[in-house]
Amino acid sequence: MRTNYRINSGVRFEMLSQDQLQELFDGVLHVLENIGLEVHHDEGRDILKNAGAWVDGKRVRIPQYLVKRSLEMAPRSFTIYARDGNPKHDIHIGPGRAHFGPGPTPPNFIDVETQERRPYVKDDARIVATVVDALPNIDFCESLGTISDVHPDLAASYEFAEMFPNTSKPIVAWSYGWDDSEDIHKIAVAEAGGQDAFERRPNYVHYCEPLSPLVSTFEAVDKLIFAARHRVPLIFTPCPLAGGTAPVTAAGIIIQAAAESWMGLVLAQAIQPGVPFFMGGVLSVMDMNAMILSYGAPELALMMAGATELAHFAGLPLWQTGGCTDSKVLDEQASLEGSISCFFSALTGGDLCHDVGYTESGITGSILQTVMMDEAIGYSRRITRGIEVNEDTLATDTIHNVGPNGHYLYEEHTHRYFKTEFWYPNLCDRHNFEEWEAAGKTKMRDRVIERTRDILSSHKPSAIKPATKKAIKEILEAAEARVKDKQ
16 A cells, blocks of 8 residues: 555646745735725725724725735635535635636627627627537536617626526526626525525636725725625636836736735625635736737736636635637637637636636627637646556556457457547537548538527527516616616
8 A cells, every 4th residue: 555645636737836925915915004005985985994904095005914804704715506406516625626608798799690890789698608518528507798779787697697597507696786796696596495404505706806006996895885785706807908008027917916906805705704805807918009908819828827826825716717718709719719818727727717708809799709718628627637557547458458459449458548538529520531521511600500500400509597587677677667666
């Protein structure tokens, strides 16, 4: 029997040393304590002041001990549950696990039938949720757009109401403020069976976004307060641009983004100690030629890898980014940029990796891109799963049985392992030329479109409870009335 035998359970990427991570960590503490942030929310500032922060007008500075105490209270590991109780769709947040899903809010969408770019409409949320529900490597759902054919104040409420019945996978929800946050939460709680049941098995995560540099808006803080008070797992994620709204260096943008996110951490833990919290940050460059946030830049993968390592060093899960592209269409650029960023996210163990399906630098959502990236994620996961080394996988007895000049096709060892050792593609073609030619000489783009259409025509998500269906109708009717009253 061997003892003290070290096992590497998978392939992981480590870029920064412990000394470098400590320097970044200390840099974040310095920014929070000595520079601080503007917090545009009176109650939020009062909560922070009572917790021990220094408040001067809108400027809030947070002492190191308070940040470290908040980090200790926030859990590193927890579970977000499938709404229908299917354990295969639960998301277990913890070290070494990377989970993938789309992103929110683009104004445009690539039509599945015409492949044309158009405004995002309400039914697109159903389309995205249905496809996400069917894809084996997409773990959570977001909308890939902002609904344009309802009142603007109700876009987030309708979005969640469309997605929730069409996928049992956990949803990451966004909102404009307190009212639609409450709409969303009421739907989730109706399906969970009440607030207590929801707290035991939360089925969604709430997304909040402060501004860079170093500003927490009223809306971002208000949503955070709502989520914390209702024990909703939450994300507090800035979107800084290197060279624009953040330092041009990777280390600098990581420090600033972490400071912006950790202000939310301190506030959330002051309100509800132990509420699950994702450190956020969509980090990339402002292309100095095109003047855009580049979603396909190699620096995005690099900066997000550094932010992930810092988050894990501090004991927090991270809201990652990947599977996105600056391309306008489903082409080789979209495949290249999206696949590499997915691979980096898998290698770094980004806990929730979103924006899978963003195109045109985040301006247009494409469920076709998401379907193509599902293949890239499966590919990446096989690599990061690594190589299992034990007495059976060494296969020395099987090698002995076959000997020189034999083959392994009929060996029991082969039959036992080939389905789990090998990754099998859904979209990549492995046929010989004649077989590929006889099948129509399809390209990747053709196969992506066909698979997406097949899912939409055949996949049936699990049903929500009748009481939830009724609750959604009543909640949306009340929301419509609320908007009319304001007019």
